[in-house]
Amino acid sequence: MDLIKEINDKYLALEAEIDQKLEKVQAEELKLERQNEKLVETSIYTPAPRVLSYEEALLRNTNTLKALEIAKARLRSRSTYSPVEKLLQQALHNYKKELESLHEVKDKTNHPESPEEEEDNLYDLVMQNVIEAKKQHTDL
Known part of the structure; x- marks a missing residue:
C-alpha cells in the first residue's frame, strides 16, 4: 500500500x-x-502619411533609381557567360569519361590498385584535362 x-x-x-x-x-x-x-x-488612430516636398520626393526617387540600377547590374554580372565555367564543365566531363574508362579497364583486368596509386592517377587525369581545356580555349 x-x-x-x-x-x-x-x-x-x-x-x-x-x-x-x-x-x-x-x-x-x-x-x-x-x-x-x-x-x-x-x-x-495612425497619423496621415507625411507629404513630401518636391525636393524630398526627387531625392527619394533618385536614390530608388540608383538602388535599382545597382541591383540590375549585380543580376546582369551574375548571369553573364564565364569561359572559366565552360572550362571547368569540360574538365569535369573529361574527368568523368576518363574515370568511367578506368573503371571499365579495372573491371576487365581485376587488378586492384592501391588507394594511393589510384588517387595519384586521378589527380594526374584531372590536371591533364584542365591543361587540355585551357589549350583548347586559347586556340579559340
Missing part, C-alpha cells in the same frame, strides 16, 4: 506543478491579448 501511496503522491505533485504552469500560461495569454487590444486601438 505504501508503494501505491508514493506513486499517487508523486503524480499529485506533478499535477500541481502542471496546474501552476498552466496558470502562468493563461496569465501570459491575457497579458498578450491586452497588449494586442492596445495596439489595435493605437493603430486605428
Whole structure:
C-alpha cells in the first residue's frame, strides 16, 4: 500500500506543478491579448502619411533609381557567360569519361590498385584535362 501511496503522491505533485504552469500560461495569454487590444486601438488612430516636398520626393526617387540600377547590374554580372565555367564543365566531363574508362579497364583486368596509386592517377587525369581545356580555349 505504501508503494501505491508514493506513486499517487508523486503524480499529485506533478499535477500541481502542471496546474501552476498552466496558470502562468493563461496569465501570459491575457497579458498578450491586452497588449494586442492596445495596439489595435493605437493603430486605428495612425497619423496621415507625411507629404513630401518636391525636393524630398526627387531625392527619394533618385536614390530608388540608383538602388535599382545597382541591383540590375549585380543580376546582369551574375548571369553573364564565364569561359572559366565552360572550362571547368569540360574538365569535369573529361574527368568523368576518363574515370568511367578506368573503371571499365579495372573491371576487365581485376587488378586492384592501391588507394594511393589510384588517387595519384586521378589527380594526374584531372590536371591533364584542365591543361587540355585551357589549350583548347586559347586556340579559340
